[in-house]
Amino acid sequence: MTENKPILYFAPSTCARVTLTALEEIGQPYETRLVAFMAGEHRKPEYLAINPAGKVPAIQTEAGVLTQNGAILFYLAQTYPEAGLLPLSGDPQADASVLSSLFRMSADLHPLVTRFVIPGMILSDPASSAHVRAKAEEVLKLQLEPIATQLGKQPWYLGDRWSILDAYLAWIWFRITGAGFDPATFPAIADHYDRASERPSARAALQHEARAQQELTERGLAFTPPKL
Ligand SMILES: N[C@@H](CCC(=O)N[C@@H](CS)C(=O)NCC(=O)O)C(=O)O
Structure with a gap:
């Protein structure tokens, strides 16, 4: 350093x-x-x-x-x-709720991204790739649905203000749509991605x-x- x-x-x-x-x-x-x-x-x-x-x-x-x-x-x-970057206040419940959103990105969504984008990372039999990808797509849709609904009502993941969670969601969207996930599935997330990407x-x-x-x-x- x-x-x-x-x-x-x-x-x-x-x-x-x-x-x-x-x-x-x-x-x-x-x-x-x-x-x-x-x-x-x-x-x-x-x-x-x-x-x-x-x-x-x-x-x-x-x-x-x-x-x-x-x-x-x-x-x-x-x-x-x-x-x-995050609306931390020192209140244990409120801060844990922010952490919960971070874990949702890193522990729930990211592993699904891996399974959808590079299923070979978790498989020894390449023949299973299509099945793993299809299942990952199905679960991604389930997981992204409530986020899309939320983004239909508010501009950013946590409400009116941008947070680093918006950059996280944008990266997830970039990875999955870059690997064939149809962006038209969730127009609200596609729109969020465009706005998040414009940030300096x-x-x-x-x-x-x-x-x-x-x-x-x-x-x-x-x-x-x-x-x-
Ligand atoms: N849980 C870790 C996941 C990190 C991760 O999987 N990073 C990927 C790149 S997106 C990586 O370095 N992969 C290389 C590998 O696993 O061999 C985190 O959230 O930081």
């Missing part, structure tokens, strides 16, 4: 985009380290020393290393309250990713999506 700037370990298009957006929203200097999945860098000892689970995101701050998007976002929201922090995060993608391409390590 240089000059006490936080360092984010990330890869383009992954869920680390949510943390990247949070750092852009905070507006303080930070650094990134690109983890090249195609070179297996996430499984190498250097990275496993940062995150033994071999996943991004991970963040290194002067307080230590944190992994898990939800925990990182909670940490950043508390450390930089002026950034308004979201645009800056995408630009950061584009530079990383360019670097990967130059190194011959651009991600090749697996056959669905």
Whole structure:
């Protein structure tokens, strides 16, 4: 870590985009380290020393290393309250309810995204891919339905104000629609995605990713999506 700037370990298009957006929203200097999945860098000892689970995101701050998007976002929201990442108040019930929404993204929706987008990650028999994807799509629809209903009544996930949960939902939508989930299924979420993507922090995060993608391409390590 240089000059006490936080360092984010990330890869383009992954869920680390949510943390990247949070750092852009905070507006303080930070650094990134690109983890090249195609070179297996996430499984190498250097990275496993940062995150033994071999996943991004991970963040290194002067307080230590944190992994898990939800925990990182909670940490950043508390450390930089002026950034308004999450509406934390100190009230145990209200704050736990905010955490519940974070867990909904990371523990309920993200695993379904993985099963829908890259079923091969959890299968040894490629012949089962289509079944896993179909089931994941069915459950994603069940899980996204109440969110779509909510977004039909309010502009942002938690109400009238944007929060980092909107960036999380936008990343989930980006991943599943990029892998064939029909955006017309939930027009309210499609509209939310468009609005969330216009936010300056979201645009800056995408630009950061584009530079990383360019670097990967130059190194011959651009991600090749697996056959669905
Ligand atoms: N529960 C973790 C999940 C992180 C995760 O699955 N990250 C993916 C990218 S979206 C990853 O690094 N995958 C590489 C792998 O599992 O090998 C979190 O919320 O941070």
